[in-house]
């Protein structure tokens with residue numbers, strides 16, 4: 469079960485409305501390597517991890533990714549807040565407005581809706597942990613590009629925090645992979 473804390477894991481400060489940046493941030497909201505993909509991927513894969521430590525790690529990181537998804541959703545909402553249909557149309561969000569108004573819908577920066585086909589759960593812990601290592605690096609790289617796409621110091625600050633967490637997750641998945649491989653060698657599970 470989860471307990472909800474009515475606050476963000478890291479503050480969101482948006483100094484100026486920026487419709488284009490809202491669109492770019494959708495990459496991490498509903499894209500293939502988004503926070504949503506990360507959360508669903510880890511919370512799905514955890515059942516078939518061979519150790520309680522690895523199950524616990526996937527639950528922890530999956531839960532944290534949901535908190536990151538909330539941060540990204542909040543940023544998008546604030547960056548769009550108060551925009552007129554005309555402004556949205558001018559900034560390339562006309563079709564988004566037609567479909568969703570100012571709702572924060574899980575689609576990528578090109579408007580492609582999120583799909584579970586973005587993630588894998590093979591039932592093989594070594595394969596799944598390798599997918600997760602790659603996913604963390606892809607999310608880190610996406611954050612680095614997003615940081616370069618904004619001049620807003622508040623948005624940059626929050627994105628830097630999220631980037632840093634991807635680096636920590638990558639390290640923790642690396643440790644989990646070593647543990648799981650040792651455990652499998654000990655029990656001779658091949």
Ligand SMILES: [Fe+2]
Nearest residue numbers: 506633634637
């Ligand atoms: Fe992550």
